[in-house]
Amino acid sequence: MRGQSSAAEVEERETVRALKKNRIETAESMAARQRDISVSEFFAKNRHLLGFDNPRKALLTAIKEAVDNSLDACEEAAILPDIFVSIEELGNDRFRIAVEDNGPGIVKRQIPNIFGKLLYGSKFHCLKMSRGQQGIGISAAGMYGMLTTGKPVEIISRTDPGKPAHHFLLQIDTKKNKPEIISDKEVEWEVPHGTRVAIELEGKHTRGRQSVDEYVRQTVIANPHIRVRYQEPSGELITYERSSDQRPGHTSEIKPHPHGVELGVLQTMLRDTKARNLAGFLQSEFSRVTQRVAEEICANAAIAPSLSPSRIRHQEVEKLMQGIAKTKIMNPPTNCVAPIGEEQLQRGLESTIPAAFYTCTTRPPAVYRGNPFIIEAALAYGGEGQEADEPARVLRFANRVPLLYQQGGCCAYQSVVQTNWRQYGLNQPRGTLPVGPLTIIVHMASVWVPFTSESKEAIAGYPEIEEQIVLALQECGRRLKLFLSKRRREAEAQRKLDYLEMYLPHIGIGLRELLNLPEKEEKQLTDTLKELLERHRG
Ligand SMILES: Nc1ncnc2c1ncn2[C@@H]1O[C@H](COP(=O)(O)OP(=O)(O)OP(=O)(O)O)[C@@H](O)[C@H]1O
Ligand SMILES: [Mg+2]
Numbered sequence: 001m002r003g004q005s006s007a008a009e010v011e012e013r014e015t016v017r018a019l020k021k022n023r024i025e026t027a028e029s030m031a032a033r034q035r036d037i038s039v040s041e042f043f044a045k046n047r048h049l050l051g052f053d054n055p056r057k058a059l060l061t062a063i064k065e066a067v068d069n070s071l072d073a074c075e076e077a078a079i080l081p082d083i084f085v086s087i088e089e090l091g092n093d094r095f096r097i098a099v100e101d102n103g104p105g106i107v108k109r110q111i112p113n114i115f116g117k118l119l120y121g122s123k124f125h126c127l128k129m130s131r132g133q134q135g136i137g138i139s140a141a142g143m144y145g146m147l148t149t150g151k152p153v154e155i156i157s158r159t160d161p162g163k164p165a166h167h168f169l170l171q172i173d174t175k176k177n178k179p180e181i182i183s184d185k186e187v188e189w190e191v192p193h194g195t196r197v198a199i200e201l202e203g204k205h206t207r208g209r210q211s212v213d214e215y216v217r218q219t220v221i222a223n224p225h226i227r228v229r230y231q232e233p234s235g236e237l238i239t240y241e242r243s244s245d246q247r248p249g250h251t252s253e254i255k256p257h258p259h260g261v262e263l264g265v266l267q268t269m270l271r272d273t274k275a276r277n278l279a280g281f282l283q284s285e286f287s288r289v290t291q292r293v294a295e296e297i298c299a300n301a302a303i304a305p306s307l308s309p310s311r312i313r314h315q316e317v318e319k320l321m322q323g324i325a326k327t328k329i330m331n332p333p334t335n336c337v338a339p340i341g342e343e344q345l346q347r348g349l350e351s352t353i354p355a356a357f358y359t360c361t362t363r364p365p366a367v368y369r370g371n372p373f374i375i376e377a378a379l380a381y382g383g384e385g386q387e388a389d390e391p392a393r394v395l396r397f398a399n400r401v402p403l404l405y406q407q408g409g410c411c412a413y414q415s416v417v418q419t420n421w422r423q424y425g426l427n428q429p430r431g432t433l434p435v436g437p438l439t440i441i442v443h444m445a446s447v448w449v450p451f452t453s454e455s456k457e458a459i460a461g462y463p464e465i466e467e468q469i470v471l472a473l474q475e476c477g478r479r480l481k482l483f484l485s486k487r488r489r490e491a492e493a494q495r496k497l498d499y500l501e502m503y504l505p506h507i508g509i510g511l512r513e514l515l516n517l518p519e520k521e522e523k524q525l526t527d528t529l530k531e532l533l534e535r536h537r538g
Contacts, residue, residue, distance in 0.1 A: 040118045040174040043140060044147060050136060051455035052144045055093060057405065059203030060212050061455070062144065063087070063097055065137035066197050068401055070101035071223065072123075072131045073195070075248060077104035081223075085216065086231035087205060094149060095203045095233070100196040105159035108166045115142050115153050115197070116170045116179020127371070127447040128253040129337050131401050134454060141199055143172045148202035152182045157195040165189035205233050210404045216240070217352050218395055218402035222340055222443060223248075224348040243351040248400070249338035254447060255287040257332040258297070258324045260370015267317050270309040278312070278320075279305035288330045300326040332372045334365035337445045339374045340400065345441070349380050353439055356382030359479040360441075363472050368464040373446035375465070377472035379438060379480055386437035392416075392426075394433065396459070397443040403457055410458035412442040415469035424477035425484040440476075442469055497533055504529055 005013075016026070043050055051061035063085060074081035084100040106114060113120045121135025142153035158165035169182035207213060216230045216238070224244040231237050261269075275281035282294040289297070298305040301323025303316055312320070340348070342360040349358055360378035367373070380386070386393075396403040396412040407413045421427075421434035428434040450460040459465065508526040511517060517525070 038175055038177045040139075040143060040172055040177040043118060043136070044143060044174050047140075047144060047147075049454050050140045050144075051405070051457065052140070055202050055204040056206055056210070058144055058148075058201060059087070059095060059097065059205060060210065060215055060404065062141040062199055062201055062203075063099060063212055064215060064401070065141045066097070066099035066199075067219065068131035069138055070099060070103055070195070071219075071226065071400070073103035074101060075130075078247065079103060080242065080245065080247060081226040083226060084229045084231075085212075087212065087233045089205065089233040090200070093202050093204060094200065095205065096198060096200045097203075098196060098198040100191070100194065102191065102194045105193045105195055106155075106157045107159060108157075111155055111157060111166065111168050112170055112179035112181055115139055115155055115168070116172045116181075118143070118172070118177055126253045127256060127336070129251045129399055129445055129447050131399050133448065133456075136454060138197065139172060141201075142170070143174065145199040145201035146171055149200045151200040154198040155195065156187065156189055158189055158191060158193055161192035165191070213238075215402055215404060218397070218404075219400075221348040221352050221395065221441070222345075222397045222400040222402065224340075224344050224351065240351070243347045244344055246344065248340070251336050251338045254333060254336040254372075255285060257288060257367070257370035257372075258282070258286045258327075258329055259367075261286075261321075261324070263317060263321055266321065267314075270312050270317065273309050275309060277305060278303060278307045278309060281309045287332050293327065293329055297323045297327045299323075331365075331367050332370065334372045334374075336447050337365060337372050337374045339376050339445050340443060342376075345376060345378050345443075349378060349439075349441070353380045354383040354385065355380035355437075355439070357480065357483045359476050359483075361472050361475045363468050366464055366468050368450070368462040371446055371448045371450075373444055373449075373465065373468075375468040375472045376441075376443040376445070377469065377476050378441040379476045380441075381439075381480060381483070382437050386439060388437045389435065391433040391435055392438035392440050395439060395441045397441070398449040398451070398456070398459060399445055400443070401456075403459075405455075406452070406458040409452060411461035411465055412444065412459055412469060414461060415466050416440055416442065416473060418466070419470055419473045419477065421477060424481040426480075440473070442472070444469075494537070497537055501530070501533055504533075 047053065052058040067083060067085065070083055071081055079102060082102045086098045088096045090096060115138060118139050119135045120139065121132060123130050123132045124135045145151060145153060152169040152171045155168045155170065156165055164186040167185050167187040171180040171182060173180050216228055220226065220228060220240045225242055225247055227242045228240045229237060269285055270281065273281045273285060275284050278298060279291065279294040282289045282297055283291060295305055301319045303319060339362045342362055345360040346358050358378065358380050361376065363375045365372050365374050394407065394413050394416050396410055403410065417431065417433060426434040426436050444459055444465065450462060452458045452460050504526055508522045511525060512522040
């Protein structure tokens with residue numbers, strides 16, 4: 001009967017009312033509030049994960065994301081990069097940053113997604129050495145700007161001198177993780193091809209070790225082939241001309257190596273593959289798997305090579321993992337990683353850090369979790385600006401990008417501390433950095449750099465990576481030791497020569513008196529001795 005409730009219904013309603021009053025949840029009340037979380041909403045709340053935790057860091061991160069993209073794009077298009085970075089102070093902790101490149105440009109239809117959607121990019125799905133890897137960088141910078149100032153991101157891009165330049169004003173709809181186009185028009189632009197991104201954001205401009213100035217300077221060290229013009233908020237323009245015309249070596253994309261694959265990933269790969277049988281799947285989806293290796297993996301896993309990948313069940317995936325682990329497989333190809341190179345790195349250092357001694361070393365390629373990588377290290381010793389009684393400075397780079405934050409949590413820094421620098425003639429208080437007028441450089445180049453978080457600030461401590469860093473540092477340390485002992489020997493010889501020279505007039509007088517020499521001969525004698533000493537000084 002309508003309007004009349006049973007005793008049970010009344011009781012239920014009362015319980016719900018009591019629960020609500022006491023704010024106690026039920027499965028139903030919770031269900032009403034459970035829904036999808038958009039990736040942009042997540043990162044808007046957790047902006048520290050992307051490097052936007054405070055205004056000072058945010059200013060740097062936004063510039064870094066744009067510059068990384070510009071350099072990646074130029075490299076992919078085989079263009080020598082010419083980058084213009086500017087910071088304009090608008091007052092009240094607001095800045096407008098702009099980064100302009102001479103890269104290949106971006107086709108019109110991709111611009112909204114690239115700048116207005118998180119997790120959209122060309123680099124995530126492949127194993128290739130590049131600065132970007134996640135597809136978050138530049139859209140996150142735009143989103144931060146929008147959240148702190150309400151202003152859209154401005155983009156101009158042109159792909160060809162014969163085509164128009166497109167100008168966009170974009171915002172990100174954080175609820176839907178979708179771009180919102182505020183305006184879209186063709187404009188006059190003097191640049192033949194390239195991209196310009198401008199973002200208004202809340203920031204703080206500082207100087208020092210974690211500043212934009214330092215980031216630009218260190219970018220030049222690891223990329224001697226770039227030309228950068230950097231306009232500071234004061235209006236001053238700093239230009240770094242390229243110290244080399246040699247572009248970084250070409251790198252190719254590779255497939256994952258079986259020894260690095262994780263169980264869940266293998267399961268997904270088996271589900272998604274177009275291969276008809278297991279042996280074919282192993283050969284087509286992984287690097288270094290020939291027919292013979294594929295058959296050996298199947299034999300070691302006790303699974304028929306002819307089995308269809310879609311019919312492989314969970315226990316068999318585990319067996320397949322064990323089969324892979326048991327099989328000896330050639331290391332992945334290493335032409336996919338390009339080091340900076342000893343000569344190039346030295347040029348980069350010479351153009352930015354004055355020093356009395358430089359040494360650089362590039363290790364042979366190695367592998368962690370199936371990913372190839374190369375470690376390089378360098379030292380710059382002595383010279384202006386390097387303090388003799390302070391701890392050495394460590395500059396860390398990953399795929400040619402300077403890492404300015406989270407030094408303590410980075411495997412590169414920890415490896416420097418672990419290295420015994422005392423054996424190379426330096427002071428090193430226990431468990432810390434060596435002391436001296438020294439800058440230590442560590443670079444990791446890889447198809448996938450294992451960062452400790454999405455903000456890409458520190459390298460995770462895989463033992464294989466640590467080992468290579470320590471070996472590279474030891475090599476540089478040995479060369480530094482040779483330099484220091486040679487310098488010590490030379491200083492000692494100089495000291496002796498100085499001493500002799502000081503006594504030369506007295507020796508002349510002594511000889512004249514003893515041998516009864518005329519004054520002219522005494523002078524001749526001391527002049528000859530002086531000349532001898534000078535010649536020795538060289
Ligand atoms: N200046 C540019 N010129 C050409 N292409 C660009 C430029 N900036 C961005 N792109 C393209 O947009 C994509 C997305 O850039 P975004 O910075 O968001 O991610 P990513 O560089 O792929 O990875 P990460 O999140 O690690 O930076 C890039 O993968 C690249 O294809
Ligand atoms: Mg990027």
